[in-house]
Amino acid sequence: xxxxxxxxxxxxxxxxxxxxxxxxxxxxxxxxxxxxxxxxxxxxxxxxxxxxxxxxxxxxxxxxxxxxxxxxxxxxxxxxxxxxxxxxxxxxxxxxxx
Numbered sequence: 267x268x269x270x271x272x273x274x275x276x277x278x279x280x281x282x283x284x285x286x287x288x289x290x291x292x293x294x295x296x297x298x299x300x301x302x303x304x305x306x307x308x309x310x311x312x313x314x315x316x317x318x319x320x321x322x323x324x325x326x327x328x329x330x331x332x333x334x335x336x337x338x339x340x341x342x343x344x345x346x347x348x349x350x351x352x353x354x355x356x357x358x359x360x361x362x363x364x
Contacts, residue, residue, distance in 0.1 A: 270340075277335065277346020284331055284347075285324035285354050292323050314362050321358035325351060 297306050310316055328351040335344040 272340040272342045274342045274346045277343035277348075278350050279346075280331055280343070281328055281347035281350025281354075284327040285350075288324045288327035289320065292320060317358055317362040321354070325354060325358075328354070 293303065293306055297309075301309060310320060328347055332344055332347045332351065335341075335347060
């Protein structure tokens, strides 16, 4: 299976996709009946204090993936997940403060 590989590129892809899936889950659990997707993103853009509340579950998904790959000794994949996590964290900080 593809998830058994130890590959930096796989780690980057997993690290970039997992937060998007987590964001979708967070949206459907917390905002779906009240806000459309467009209204949700407008809400985030106008209420920058909520960026942290939304980005934390996204980064937790990467932490879980990182832990799985580190514990299974697939370090190259874990490095890719780590790099993607850092990129997401920096993007969230920039979006919040700029």
